[in-house]
Amino acid sequence: MKNATNRNQAIIDSTSRWGRIAVGMIVAGIALTVVRVGWLKLDPDGKFGARSGAEARVRYEERFRGEICDRNGRTLAIDSPCWRLAIDPDYFCRHGFEKMVRGDDLETSTDSIARNEVLTTDFDEQLEAIAAPLELADRHLRVIKMRSLASELDDLIGISRQEVTRKLLEAPESRRYVVLDKLLDEWQVDAVRAWLDGRNLGLLLEKRTERRFFGPESLHMIVGKCRDNGEGGSGLEQLRNSNLQSTRGVLNTRNTSRGAVISIPAGTYDRGSHGDDFALTIDARIQLFVENRLNEQLEKHDAGGGRCLVIDPNNGDILAMVDILRRRDGHDEVILDDPQRRVEPSLARNRNVVDAFEPGSTFKPIMWAGALELGVTTPARPVDLSKVNVAPISIKGRRTTVKDAGRNPYKKNVKDIEYIIEKSLNTGMAEMVRTLTDEEARSILTRFGFGTRTKCGLGGQAEHPGQITSLKNWSFANTTISVSFGHEVAVTTLQMARAFSAFCNDGLMPQLRISRPLEVDGVDVADRLMARALKPETALRTKRALQRVVLSGTLKNHGRSELYSMFGKSGTADLPNPAGGYFKNRYTSNVIAASPFEEPRIVVYCVVDDPKKNGYYGGTVAGPVVRDVVDQTLRYIGVKPDIEGADQSGRIAGTLRTEGMPVVIGGE
Amino acid sequence: MFAKLMMLILGLGLLAAMLLVNRQRRYEIVNETIQLHSQLEQLERAIQERKVRVAESTRSAELERMKDALGIQWISVGERSRLFMMSGDGPKGGDASARGDE
Structure with missing residues (x-):
């Protein structure tokens, strides 16, 4: 009996042990499953995603290309969502x-x-x-x-x-x-x-973005255009593409088959970035005014084209840059055509940057000041005024005589060398450079930066460096003499404006720039980039001579402001004939001037190509444009008129309408 | 034994329920994040649209047109602090063409 009881107890014990082991295993299995399920829920494994219907999706997020604005923050080019x-x-x-x-x-x-x-x-x-x-x-x-x-x-x-x-x-x-x-x-x-x-x-x-342009039409060629793929295709859009370009954002998600987002894989989100904004030195309002005024003048003189540049001589900021080409029906055009401009303004060739031309008499102050700087008028290098403005001068080895312009030019009353500039005397310039060696004459051009690119930020390698004769081919009779009155030298409007700035800045020329700011540690470094072309006293003397041009010389009638004191020079160069030589009765009329006299704030250079009617002299054709641009620009940037008797409010005589409330705008 | 087993099953069920809640909350948070993100994207797009509209309506040519339509004239505020006097006097002198120099 006892044995039977022990046997039964052993069976029960054995069953109980196996039962406990089975229950333990079941519990462990369930626990493991729960842990694994929890694990997968908390950190889903990608390889099971496809089986469960989940899928990885990539969403690209649009980012906008940088905005291009003018110096006062007015938008010129911007990405428009569409x-x-x-x-x-x-x-x-x-x-x-x-x-x-x-x-x-x-x-x-x-x-x-x-x-x-x-x-x-x-x-x-x-x-x-x-x-x-x-x-x-x-x-x-x-x-x-x-x-x-x-x-x-x-x-x-x-x-x-x-x-x-x-x-x-x-x-x-x-x-x-x-x-x-x-x-x-x-x-x-x-x-x-x-x-x-x-x-x-x-x-x-x-969803797309479309690049839109809002500036004056003449600015389109500077700003340029974007391609369909969003990259810059021309102008500054192309030159500054790396700064302006945006990087799209990327958002990776894991979604259910119905599209609901399950998770965002850690560390995979890339926000992308908008492009950097970019401010030009150009002022859209000045640009618009210059464009309209130049257009008017080209119509009036039925000219083939025109360029106008406004810069700040103190820091090299380009405030306005206009280039207009006019095709005249039935006219034998000799100005290089720009067919792309007709197709799309942003594809135009900016002649201010890429075309060089002979400036004519506007170049005289450069050579005159350069000669002074080299010691002309000192006892060692005297100027014989008795030979000036007397009669045409023959120079040995020169193909043509040096004559003064005008119907009856020889007044023979030259009292000082300033008179040479005031009356734009070719005979006077020949006398000014008479004692210069070839090296010296050429050094004047290089000293003012001719023959090298301005590197203003436009055009890149396409910017024309101008053209000056090599020393090897230089001769006194045919080069020094010709260059003294602006022939045998090709310049760009940019180079001329930069060189003229030396007369405004005690002999210092600024580094021209199209974008702002040139800053190091938050300080504008424009001052440090000035290059000396003249001694301060030479610059001042030239400035005074140029003031006489405005007061009693070739700019007296058409290029003189009634509000602001100015100094400048006009020029009328023969138009080159593509067949060789020059036309006898077709011209390039140009005027360069700065204002106000004491502390010049702007330099304005206007070139009118091939005017056909109502005169052709630089002062007559380009003078009014320069005068009006000076008036409008200085008034706009808030410079007080400095001519006695001028309306001190800065209003332009005759253009103010008194009805209605005045609108007040900010200057710079 | 049965009671222990029930306790264990209930415990595991509770754990599973907590995990489900956790998962649900995670889904909700992810969806909310995505929604907020989309809203931010839309706002950024809307801001850009406004910028374009402002640029369009304040371009120089448009302002000139409005100025002419209203019959008013720009008057410079002068160099920062030095405001010019804005008198109501009429214009002095003649206009450019009347000056006889063109």
Whole structure:
């Protein structure tokens, strides 16, 4: 009995032990499963994603290209968010068309006949019976469907049905999407969305950005243009592309098959970055005024073109830069054409940067000051005024005599060398440079920066360095003498304005710049980039001589401001003949001036190409532009008129209308 | 034994429920984050649109047109602190063409 009891107890013990082991294993299994499930929930494993229907998605986020603004923050070029409407033609023809017409009122629809035709008949079969090649029937059907869509979109958002039809029919069949409109307004997007009402017709609304330009037209060639891919294609858009360009953002997500986001993988989000904004030294208002004024003058003189540059001589800021070309019907144009400009203003060749020309008498102050600096008028290098303005001078080895301009030019009353500048005497300039060696004469040009690029930030390697004769080919008779009155030398408007700044800055020339600021540790370093061309006393003496040009010389009648004191020089150069030599009666008229006299704030240089009527002298043709630009610009930047008796409010005489409230604007 | 087993199953069930809650909250947070992110993106786009509109309506040519339409004239504020006197006197002298120098 006892044995039986022990045996039973042993069986129970054994069962209990195995039971405990089984329960323990089950519990451990459940615990492990729970832990693994928890683990997967907290940190999902990618390899199971596909099985569970989850999928990785990448969303690209738009970032905007940097803005280009003028010196006062006015926007010139900016990325404009917009929508692009595209279609998948194959999808539309196979499925979308049917969805489109199903809910419409066919009787009132604009293309109801075509639709009825398509819907109410077994069209394919009919066409197949009529037209043997099935392909032709398909194409016909496709055309009808496309026309129907074009008509619908025209009614809905006003995009031309002809244009849409043309795009759809001309698109190569290999292309999946055809863009119907690149730039939809918000109301158009809303209208399309409401019309689609969730239906998938194969139409696609895509977020895009479009580069838009808001400055004066003449600024377009400086700012340039962007390509369709968003990269700069011309002008500053291209030159500063690396700064302006944005980097799109990337957001990686893991989504359910229905699109709900499950997780954002850690460390994968890239915010991207907007492009850097970029401020020009140009002032859009000054630019607009210069553009309008120059256009007026070109019309008045029926000129072939014109350039005008306004700079701040104190820091080299380019305030306005205008280049206009006019094609005249029935006129033998000799100014180099720019066909791309007619296609797209932003593709224009900026002649201020890339074209050099002979300046004529506006160059005289350069050589005059340079000669003074080299010691001309000292006892060792005297100037014999008794030979000046007496008669044409013959120079040994020179092909032509040196003559003074005008109908009866020889007044013989030269009292000082300033008179040479005041009356723009070629004979006087020949006497000024008489004692210079070839090296010295050439060094004057290099000292003022001619023959080297201004590196103002425009044009890059395309900027014209100007043209000066090499020392090897230099001769006194044909080079020094010619250069003294602005022949045998080719300059750009930029170089001329920079050189003229030396007379404004006690002999220092600034580094020209198109973008602001040139700063180191928050301080404008324009001062440190000045290059000395003259001693202060030489610069002052030249400045005074140039003031006489305005007060009693060639700028007295047409180039003199009634508000601001000025100093400057006019020039009238013969126009080069492409066949060789020069035209006898076609000219390049130009004037360069700075104002106010005591503390010059601007240098204005205006060049008018080939004026045809109402005079051709620089003072007559370009003088009024320079005068008005000086008046308007100085008034605008808030410089007080310094001529006695001038309206101290800075208003331009005759242009103020007193009715209405005055509008106050900020200057610089 | 049965009671212990029930306790264990209940405990595990509780743990599973907590994990589910946790997962749900994570989904909600992720979706909220994505929504906020999309809103920020839209706001950034809207700001850019406003900037374009401001640029369009304040371009120099447009301001000139408005000025002419209103019959008013720009008057410079002068060099910062030195404001010019704005008198109501009429214009002095003649206009450019009347000066006889063009």
